């Protein structure tokens with residue numbers, strides 16, 4: 001009788017161990033900070049000499065972190081598209097982003113629709129932009145967003161981009177490049193944002209910068225923290241779980257392992 005009892009206890013312990021191996025608890029949640037809901041504001045198509053600078057000031061004031069998906073040619077003296085002065089200012093803004101704790105990521109060199117380009121062109125667009133960013137920041141580029149989100153259905157673009165992680169955005173789009181109504185965009189963000197959301201805006205419009213800062217003030221009152229893509233996407237990594245360059249990341253909710261990769265235990 002006693003033997004059966006011990007066997008039952010051992011079986012329960014084994015089941016608990018297997019459960020935690022399959023569904024690991026998030027160790028990061030223990031330090032308290034990560035329990036607050038978090039959201040990643042992301043800004044595409046910059047830097048913009050006036051608006052990005054204004055945005056960085058606003059983020060600093062709020063102790064908010066963000067992610068900038070920059071266009072390579074804006075940082076390139078050789079592109080012939082921007083004046084030397086503009087390129088110098090843009091590069092200084094990228095330096096400032098990193099110095100102030102933001103993430104700088106790749107949004108192609110010429111803002112071209114990657115999935116419609118040749119493989120050679122995609123390779124060039126991504127590599128050249130990474131070279132320019134790294135030249136300025138001294139850091140490797142870990143994330144990319146295809147212009148227009150156009151690589152949603154093209155795994156070969158992600159294959160070329162690897163080991164960079166492809167990042168899109170959450171369930172709604174303010175279309176801030178078209179809509180210039182700050183109140184309606186702020187409403188859309190504060191009414192739809194959830195813990196783990198990725199918000200898409202463009203830091204080349206005054207209205208988009210106003211929208212971001214006003215939405216942050218309301219979300220901060222609800223307890224939100226504003227984090228980089230790097231912090232948001234890695235909230236559930238560790239314990240052998242890593243980000244997967246073959247997937248597209250649009251959100252990262254607490255305890256979401258669905259798009260993560262588990263390293264094989266050898």
Ligand SMILES: [Zn+2]
Nearest residue numbers: 044045147148
């Ligand atoms: Zn874009």
